Amino acid sequence: MKQILIVGAGPAGIRAAKIFVDAGLKPIVVDEAERAGGQIYRRPPKGFGRSAKELYGSEAVKAVALHQIFDKMVQKNQVSYYPSCSVVALANGLAHVLGPDGVFQCPYDKLIIATGATDRLVPVPGWQAPGVYSLGAAQIALKAQGVALGQRIVLAGAGPLLVLLAHQLIKAGATLEAVLDTSPRTAQMRGVFDMFFSRPITTLRGIWMRLGIAHYYRGAVTLREITTDENGPVAVSWLDRRGRLHQSKCDMVGLGWHLRADTHLADLAGARFKRDKQFSQWLPETDMFGRAAEDVYLAGDGLRIVGADGAECAGSLAAIGCLQDMALTAPDPSSYLGRLKRMMRFAKGIATAFPWPEKMIRTLPNETVLCRCEGVTVGQLRETTDWSGPEANRAKSLGRVGMGRCQGRYCQLAGAEIVAAAANLPVVKVGRLRSQPPARPAPISAYVDDDS
Amino acid sequence: MQKGRLIRLAENDREQIPFIFDGQPFHGLAGDTVLTAVLMVTGVLRQAEFGPEKRAGFCLMGACQDCWIWQEDGVRVRACSTPLKAGMQLCSAVPDSWPTMSEHDEKA
Numbered sequence: 001m002k003q004i005l006i007v008g009a010g011p012a013g014i015r016a017a018k019i020f021v022d023a024g025l026k027p028i029v030v031d032e033a034e035r036a037g038g039q040i041y042r043r044p045p046k047g048f049g050r051s052a053k054e055l056y057g058s059e060a061v062k063a064v065a066l067h068q069i070f071d072k073m074v075q076k077n078q079v080s081y082y083p084s085c086s087v088v089a090l091a092n093g094l095a096h097v098l099g100p101d102g103v104f105q106c107p108y109d110k111l112i113i114a115t116g117a118t119d120r121l122v123p124v125p126g127w128q129a130p131g132v133y134s135l136g137a138a139q140i141a142l143k144a145q146g147v148a149l150g151q152r153i154v155l156a157g158a159g160p161l162l163v164l165l166a167h168q169l170i171k172a173g174a175t176l177e178a179v180l181d182t183s184p185r186t187a188q189m190r191g192v193f194d195m196f197f198s199r200p201i202t203t204l205r206g207i208w209m210r211l212g213i214a215h216y217y218r219g220a221v222t223l224r225e226i227t228t229d230e231n232g233p234v235a236v237s238w239l240d241r242r243g244r245l246h247q248s249k250c251d252m253v254g255l256g257w258h259l260r261a262d263t264h265l266a267d268l269a270g271a272r273f274k275r276d277k278q279f280s281q282w283l284p285e286t287d288m289f290g291r292a293a294e295d296v297y298l299a300g301d302g303l304r305i306v307g308a309d310g311a312e313c314a315g316s317l318a319a320i321g322c323l324q325d326m327a328l329t330a331p332d333p334s335s336y337l338g339r340l341k342r343m344m345r346f347a348k349g350i351a352t353a354f355p356w357p358e359k360m361i362r363t364l365p366n367e368t369v370l371c372r373c374e375g376v377t378v379g380q381l382r383e384t385t386d387w388s389g390p391e392a393n394r395a396k397s398l399g400r401v402g403m404g405r406c407q408g409r410y411c412q413l414a415g416a417e418i419v420a421a422a423a424n425l426p427v428v429k430v431g432r433l434r435s436q437p438p439a440r441p442a443p444i445s446a447y448v449d450d451d452s
Numbered sequence: 453m454q455k456g457r458l459i460r461l462a463e464n465d466r467e468q469i470p471f472i473f474d475g476q477p478f479h480g481l482a483g484d485t486v487l488t489a490v491l492m493v494t495g496v497l498r499q500a501e502f503g504p505e506k507r508a509g510f511c512l513m514g515a516c517q518d519c520w521i522w523q524e525d526g527v528r529v530r531a532c533s534t535p536l537k538a539g540m541q542l543c544s545a546v547p548d549s550w551p552t553m554s555e556h557d558e559k560a
Contacts, residue, residue: 375502
């Protein structure tokens with residue numbers, strides 16, 4: 001029997017596993033979390049008491065259904081499940097998996113990559129201070145730990161999570177100072193059309209949430225600086241759309257500009273990439289079934305940013321495509337295809353409404369830290385570009401932006417804008433950072449046998 | 453020492469778990485990550501290696517690698533994805549027992 005390896009147990013990975021199990025196969029599922037569910041349907045540790053409704057709001061039914069599907073497959077021994085494990089490297093049908101007991105090797109014939117997305121970040125002067133977090137971090141802290149990351153919170157950026165998180169924090173009793181959205185009103189008006197026609201109820205719910213936080217919300221903002229002392233942030237300075245300077249006092253800042261597909265493993269597995277104008281990032285090229293290379297299938301936000309509902313469809317489709325390629329009986333894909341297309345139209349609307357703030361990045365002051373891992377500044381990258389030439393990988397080799405321990409996850413999109421601006425080029429010309437293993441830091445001890 | 457950065461908004465009814473951070477005894481709650489437990493009692497996790505600032509984690513999903521701290525025995529943990537265990541001895545900097553470059557040079 002062919003061995004199937006699924007990386008990631010979020011909405012896409014779980015749905016893919018279910019299709020394989022229904023076809024009588026037993027896939028291996030490797031997931032970084034202690035409990036399956038992914039980020040948006042992340043489960044708190046066992047023993048926590050809040051209801052699904054409190055944790056997931058309007059999405060509670062979907063979240064619980066997905067958790068139950070997976071738990072049942074594990075209970076019935078229908079999947080080989082490795083929680084708290086990360087795939088750190090893969091090549092030629094062999095994955096290196098880092099778990100609590102070290103690294104083990106996992107051979108596979110077919111690979112489904114459903115590694116999701118991280119927050120897409122833009123450097124803001126001062127963002128290296130303790131107490132500045134991603135928006136996703138603030139949501140995880142609330143959902144999985146029941147904590148707020150500060151006493152007085154400013155959220156800034158763009159995208160659906162900005163308003164959703166503000167709503168969730170207020171409901172949970174946190175103190176919000178301001179919600180600063182960098183998206184221009186015109187972009188939001190353009191995007192809402194696609195959003196409304198593909199998912200009217202979800203769109204109306206978003207608008208209702210926005211009205212609910214109107215007291216804190218400021219649109220069309222340009223972020224200037226996070227002022228800090230030795231303990232962390234004390235205020236965020238920003239310009240309104242008329243260019244007037246404002247300050248919002250705080251001790252915690254959450255930043256995020258929608259999402260960035262985590263394509264590290266897809267790259268190592270041989271996927272081809274294309275700069276996607278809509279989502280302002282490099283995304284793997286696949287068909288609707290996520291076929292990325294021979295025996296490699298991608299699904300969910302790690303392929304294209306379509307959200308949890310789209311990820312469920314894409315996960316099912318990847319497994320269906322894989323079954324078809326193995327000449328096995330597969331379910332009819334048409335309902336999944338129809339739904340995924342609708343989700344993609346919605347995602348297009350979101351991407352239009354909440355654009356990547358290219359201009360804000362290109363005009364960042366030289367002293368701004370660009371790479372949080374190694375403290376490389378925007379000015380240092382501009383200087384590097386003078387002698388590396390305007391190519392992302394060479395600028396990385398010589399200037400270290402993208403070489404730190406996050407492996408460029410949080411700096412490379414902004415870094416590419418800086419390099420492109422220095423050479424007066426469109427960002428697509430600068431190229432894409434090639435991914436290197438390990439995808440996560442792996443201690444040397446994980447590779448050493450106890451006996452040796 | 454700066455007071456805790458985080459605020460508990462829910463799930464307060466959990467068993468207390470003792471741990472040590474930089475030599476001082478504290479309590480977290482069962483189900484806390486190392487990051488939650490430490491940042492409930494102080495403001496930061498560690499000193500940045502490449503800048504003057506301190507760090508307190510960033511992504512909380514195991515992607516940014518900002519929150520690695522030490523244990524007394526020298527083994528490091530990623531604080532955001534490591535569950536707190538009773539008796540953990542955590543450090544914001546390299547523990548004293550750790551071999552240093554100057555010791556190495558002396559031996560050489």
